[in-house]
Amino acid sequence: MSQPTAGLRYAYYPGCSLEAMAREYDQSVRAVCARLGIELSELPDWSCCGASSGHSTSRWLACTLAGRNLVLAEGMKLDIAVACPACYVRLRNAHHEMQRDNRLREELSSVMAVPYRAEYSTRHLLDIICHDVGLENLKNKVVKPLQGLKLAAYYGCYLVRPPELVAFDDPENPQCLDTLLDTLGAEVRDWSGKVDCCGGSLSLSKREIASHLVAELVEMAGRAGAEAMVTACPLCHANLEMRQTGADGDKLPVFYFTELIGLALGIAEARAWLGKHLISPSGLLASHGL
Amino acid sequence: MQYISKEGALTIDARFGAQVKEESGAEIDRCYQCLTCSLGCPSAFAMDYLPHQIVRMVQLGLREQVLTSSAIWVCADCQACATRCPNEVDLVKIMDVLREISLRNEMVKERAVADFHRIFLGNIRQWGRQHELSLILRLKLKTRDLFSDLRPGVKMLMKGKLKLLPARFKAIKSVRDIFQRAER
Numbered sequence: 001m002s003q004p005t006a007g008l009r010y011a012y013y014p015g016c017s018l019e020a021m022a023r024e025y026d027q028s029v030r031a032v033c034a035r036l037g038i039e040l041s042e043l044p045d046w047s048c049c050g051a052s053s054g055h056s057t058s059r060w061l062a063c064t065l066a067g068r069n070l071v072l073a074e075g076m077k078l079d080i081a082v083a084c085p086a087c088y089v090r091l092r093n094a095h096h097e098m099q100r101d102n103r104l105r106e107e108l109s110s111v112m113a114v115p116y117r118a119e120y121s122t123r124h125l126l127d128i129i130c131h132d133v134g135l136e137n138l139k140n141k142v143v144k145p146l147q148g149l150k151l152a153a154y155y156g157c158y159l160v161r162p163p164e165l166v167a168f169d170d171p172e173n174p175q176c177l178d179t180l181l182d183t184l185g186a187e188v189r190d191w192s193g194k195v196d197c198c199g200g201s202l203s204l205s206k207r208e209i210a211s212h213l214v215a216e217l218v219e220m221a222g223r224a225g226a227e228a229m230v231t232a233c234p235l236c237h238a239n240l241e242m243r244q245t246g247a248d249g250d251k252l253p254v255f256y257f258t259e260l261i262g263l264a265l266g267i268a269e270a271r272a273w274l275g276k277h278l279i280s281p282s283g284l285l286a287s288h289g290l
Numbered sequence: 291m292q293y294i295s296k297e298g299a300l301t302i303d304a305r306f307g308a309q310v311k312e313e314s315g316a317e318i319d320r321c322y323q324c325l326t327c328s329l330g331c332p333s334a335f336a337m338d339y340l341p342h343q344i345v346r347m348v349q350l351g352l353r354e355q356v357l358t359s360s361a362i363w364v365c366a367d368c369q370a371c372a373t374r375c376p377n378e379v380d381l382v383k384i385m386d387v388l389r390e391i392s393l394r395n396e397m398v399k400e401r402a403v404a405d406f407h408r409i410f411l412g413n414i415r416q417w418g419r420q421h422e423l424s425l426i427l428r429l430k431l432k433t434r435d436l437f438s439d440l441r442p443g444v445k446m447l448m449k450g451k452l453k454l455l456p457a458r459f460k461a462i463k464s465v466r467d468i469f470q471r472a473e474r
Contacts, residue, residue, distance in 0.1 A: 045460055050411075052407070056407050
């Protein structure tokens with residue numbers, strides 16, 4: 001019998017956060033993908049996508065900074081797999097702009113000294129795991145269901161917006177992360193904050209706005225009965241952990257979705273990933289025998 | 291052109307709307323002030339003008355008020371406004387262009403946000419990838435805000451979440467080329 005997930009190969013774009021602040025996300029992504037049969041070849045010499053600072057300053061700069069990575073992946077003849085939703089939307093935006101703007105594409109080709117055809121796509125790992133690996137396959141690999149763990153799936157902005165660029169789920173009421181967590185055996189709580197912004201892009205420059213938005217989200221998730229939030233974004237993760245106020249014991253832990261997949265699949269290193277969090281989830285996990 | 295309002299004389303730049311429309315590609319004239327953008331905006335509580343007011347002011351040519359507003363910088367870039375607009379007015383692109391023009395003309399009201407962007411891009415130009423520890427320290431020096439966030443900062447350092455040295459990679463030249471061309 002052939003492997004159902006054979007042939008999933010991507011150029012992996014970690015993005016800057018996954019090299020430092022979100023190292024545990026990178027480690028969990030690599031371990032989980034290896035277990036699920038997704039082959040990730042890291043894009044050699046990848047560079048920053050430019051993030052919000054790029055497109056807030058200059059459209060040309062934003063498109064070519066992100067586009068540089070698209071050219072590298074095209075050289076590998078692979079679609080890109082990306083973990084950070086902010087990188088995801090910047091790379092997809094550059095691809096979209098390059099497809100419709102010949103002049104921009106020619107300028108990028110000239111900087112990179114290779115012709116760029118805008119043929120390969122950029123996918124988010126949540127999309128790849130839900131739709132290419134498939135939740136049925138994921139379910140078959142679960143050895144330690146996350147029974148009793150009450151979770152709020154938090155999508156934030158760039159996994160679902162703008163819908164003309166990132167259309168793998170509904171922009172107002174997405175479901176794939178909820179369904180994935182349900183597949184892992186967790187108790188997923190329905191709540192209305194799943195696509196609200198946490199203010200992550202202003203976390204360092206306008207702290208009071210970020211703190212206000214984080215407090216609202218945490219309150220909403222708590223009211224829905226969640227004991228923790230789950231994200232696929234390193235900026236949301238850092239912001240939700242750093243901008244929560246109150247006593248350490250009252251704070252809501254925040255998981256990367258790949259960490260929870262790792263726990264459910266029985267990957268031993270999962271404990272080390274969780275040890276990097278600013279809000280420790282170990283008490284919560286222990287209370288559910290996990 | 292000038293006209294007198296309760297606040298005094300307002301200067302109207304009749305070409306401003308057309309300029310924003312051209313640079314952003316957004317259909318600014320389609321806005322009929324339904325307020326959907328402002329009602330869903332997470333930063334609205336901290337804005338001097340609400341998003342739908344910014345659009346109206348662009349239509350009217352109130353160039354200076356728009357470009358010196360806080361609103362364009364406290365926008366969290368969440369894209370909810372453009373996603374929900376019934377007339378498909380791309381407010382995200384409008385905000386981008388307004389920030390671009392505000393920067394070009396040195397009319398920035400929210401210095402810390404613009405400083406953040408400048409330092410962020412300066413780091414990329416230098417190393418090709420973001421180095422979070424330098425970003426935080428440089429922003430702190432620039433905004434003279436040295437002591438906030440010390441506790442989470444130290445905790446992050448101890449947990450190995452802040453790399454001490456930036457990443458190095460060979461092809462940095464092509465990144466610097468991009469920055470040089472962007473300046474032309």
